[in-house]
Amino acid sequence: MEYIPKVLLSALTPIGLTAAYIALRTWLPNPRGAQVHMAILFGLAMWVTLVTTVAYAPGVIADMRGTVLTLAVLFGGAVPALVALSVGVVMRFWIGGIGAATGVAALLVTYAGLQVLPRCLPKYFPAKAPMSGVGLVASGLWTTLTQWGALLLAEMASGVVAIDVVMPLAQFLVTTVAGSLFIVAQQRSNLRQSLNVQREQVRSMKIRDAVTGFLNREGFTWELDMALLRQPQSASKLAVVTVGMPRLRKISETLGQHTADALLEVVAYRLRILADLPSLARLDGDTFCFFLDNVGDHTILRLAEELFAAFRRPITLDGQEFYIAVNIGMSTSPSDGTTADELVTHSSQALDSASVRGENLLQFYSHNLGDTAVRRLRLESALQKALDRTTELHLVYQPQVRLDTGALVGVEALCRWESPEFGTVTPSEFIPIAESSSLIQTLGIWSLKEVCRQITDWQQQGWRAPVVAVNLSAKQLLDQDFPEQALRCIQQHGHAPSLIQFELTESAVMTDPRQSQAVLGRLKGYGFGLALDDFGTGYSNMAYLTKLPFDCLKIDASFVKDLEHDSDSRSLCRGISALGSSLHLTMLAEGVETEGQRKILADMGYQFAQGFHFSPPLLPVALASHWLTEG
CATH class of the missing domain: 3.20.20.450 (EAL domain)
Structure with a gap:
């Protein structure tokens, strides 16, 4: 009777393991971090099982070692499974006793069988989907049969042959129940990850332009707000550059959206070469924008010249040449504004001023441009x-x-x-x-x-x-x-x-x-x-x-x-x-x-x-x- 609490602790270990597993899948969505914590978790569960049933309950061979190892192989992954097996083998040898060799052999055979089963029944052991119920039952049966064989061998070695089916059946029941909870945890975790991916895709669609892959106005404003928050209060300058290409709109209106989209892809490619920045954005049909942090006027002027030169060359589509003239408007922080809305508005006003005067022109924002825009x-x-x-x-x-x-x-x-x-x-x-x-x-x-x-x-x-x-x-x-x-x-x-x-x-x-x-x-x-x-x-x-x-x-x-x-x-x-x-x-x-x-x-x-x-x-x-x- 004195060993019953320890045996019960061994039996309850898989249940506690299940709860801990669910918590880890919830709190550690990162696969790398989860593997490390899973290895610790299954290794600890194996140690608890061995200590509570073998070390402190002499003669008790039937325990939940096989269940812990099965759960580790099916749900923990390669590293946690090897850790659990290693802990089980080392601890069983360290504890010693008449059944040490049999116990180690049972663990090794269980592990080997669990590696072979997916190859024999691949339909029920999906690689990237949650474990199937049939696969779980098959694994539980293999573990139970191995445990039962170990019991028979131990009893034969001790000279007492009594066919004990209670503990193997208990082990099968605990394995399937705990495994079912693991499957539920896997499904919920996969669903959560799928929803996160979809949520990220929706967010990307909300903040990115579908044709160019650049940020849209909402995404650019958010990025600029973040950059302004990071900007030190010193004299460092952040420049917002707005690039206008009004001929894109004319081409779209005349030749259709398909041709305009094809042109946009070439325009986007040239812009990426010149200004490969995370902040590169398409604000509307013919207007692009990006910001440069901690830059001087010389850098801005050089970039403007490179933009003008890049688009003086015609774009050829289906043997037809298109000339996309460029105008550039620019505002800087903190002199022209300290918020994203102010800087984008002022940069756009500078662009409008350049467009009025002609093509291939650069205009810095000045405060009287606001009055000009209203006029x-x-x-x-x-x-x-x-x-x-x-x-x-x-x-x-x-x-x-x-x-x-x-x-x-x-x-x-x-x-x-x-x-x-x-x-x-x-x-x-x-x-x-x-x-x-x-x-x-x-x-x-x-x-x-x-x-x-x-x-x-x-x-x-x-x-x-x-x-x-x-x-x-x-x-x-x-x-x-x-x-x-x-x-x-x-x-x-x-x-x-x-x-x-x-x-x-x-x-x-x-x-x-x-x-x-x-x-x-x-x-x-x-x-x-x-x-x-x-x-x-x-x-x-x-x-x-x-x-x-x-x-x-x-x-x-x-x-x-x-x-x-x-x-x-x-x-x-x-x-x-x-x-x-x-x-x-x-x-x-x-x-x-x-x-x-x-x-x-x-x-x-x-x-x-x-x-x-x-x-x-x-x-x-x-x-x-x-x-x-x-x-």
């Missing part, structure tokens, strides 16, 4: 209303003349805006606002209709209508329906398409060269004239220039400005003239303001020019009275 929003709203009413907008016309005779050859239609709220708004301010929104297409169609109406007025008044140059935006050029829309407009007014010459910039053409070639070819086929405006300020891709059906090449006023005093400007203008002649294009110089400039350009072979030397832009009545001839 831009108000101007956009006011421009929408002006286009609805059209009474605030009007066109003026600047003469284009022959350089040799001064005779009128055409006029360029230029839009002016007199706002009741803002007064005179310059084209350099409202045209970029229109281009950054959908208003530029509405403004373009209004301008074309107004030109057609004005040509009708001149003709009805007895004047010979000149060829009118109308500016064409990149968004109109990417609109496949625009050629037919333009043709319908001029036919409704009863005019010939040859009275209209569309002017467009190099950057507009290179947004999508193949699409531009198709649209321009149809416009040319309908009889419209075509001029390449501001030549020399964009990409000047000669390969595409030779494929496009232009009639006229207009050089930008910036090349003409220093013509009289700068030899480099003269060499450049002379080279452009030679290029135009070789392509059989008429050459028109913009921004001619002096007689000296006129003479130099005429000597170089330029045929036409416009500028304040000849005339400023004029209202229709003034143009008619000073320049038009009676028809």
Whole structure:
């Protein structure tokens, strides 16, 4: 009777082991940490079992050693199983006694059988799934049979043969009950891990962009907040860099999301090469962002130059080249803000300011940009209303003349805006606002209709209508329906398409060269004239220039400005003239303001020019009275 409590302790050890196992699976989801703790746990359980039944209960051979070893092999893993076996073998030899050899043999045979069973019954011993009930029962039966055999051998060695089935059956029962609890613990643990993986995937979907794999706005804001918390209160600088690529949006609107996504993957690849940072994010369709910690202005400027250089190279998809111009806005902490929202907002305002001024520009945030951003929003709203009413907008016309005779050859239609709220708004301010929104297409169609109406007025008044140059935006050029829309407009007014010459910039053409070639070819086929405006300020891709059906090449006023005093400007203008002649294009110089400039350009072979030397832009009545001839 005195040994009963110790035997009961041995029997209850697997139950305690189960509770400890469940706790470990709950608190130690890390597999490495769990293996170490499992090894300690099963080794300790084996020690308790041996000490309580063999050392303190002489003659008691039946114990829960086999159960502990079985649970260790099935649920603990290789290391805990070997630890439990080693503890069992060493302790049994150390305790000694008549049944020592038999007890050690029983442990070794049990372990060996448990290694063979999965190979014989692989269906019931899944490698990565929880243990099956059949596998548990098979293992319990093997352990029970081994234990029963050990009992028989021990009894035969002692000369007392009494078939004892109580303890083996008890061991089988404890093994299956404890094993069932282990299986439940495994299932719950696996379910928890699966839920954690799904939760992490959902979190990743919430904070990452699906196309590029970059952080999205939410993820970037979180990362930036963390970086600001880590930032020391010293003079270290954190810079938020926002990169805008507005042509991506135009391409997406024109060629579809599939092409835009393919472009995005290439853009993402180039950005990763230049700025392989964990904070790299895509804030929206055409805007990317990242931050740099503890950097100086020199590093920022160098990175900006590398970004500009990387995207000056075209992106080729399916044999088609796309040019993705870049603008960069930047804010720094702590001077421009101390929170993520402030820094991102200010960096975006700097980007907007750069985009207004052109392409491939870097703009640092300054506090007056906030006022500028508010004004831009108000101007956009006011421009929408002006286009609805059209009474605030009007066109003026600047003469284009022959350089040799001064005779009128055409006029360029230029839009002016007199706002009741803002007064005179310059084209350099409202045209970029229109281009950054959908208003530029509405403004373009209004301008074309107004030109057609004005040509009708001149003709009805007895004047010979000149060829009118109308500016064409990149968004109109990417609109496949625009050629037919333009043709319908001029036919409704009863005019010939040859009275209209569309002017467009190099950057507009290179947004999508193949699409531009198709649209321009149809416009040319309908009889419209075509001029390449501001030549020399964009990409000047000669390969595409030779494929496009232009009639006229207009050089930008910036090349003409220093013509009289700068030899480099003269060499450049002379080279452009030679290029135009070789392509059989008429050459028109913009921004001619002096007689000296006129003479130099005429000597170089330029045929036409416009500028304040000849005339400023004029209202229709003034143009008619000073320049038009009676028809």
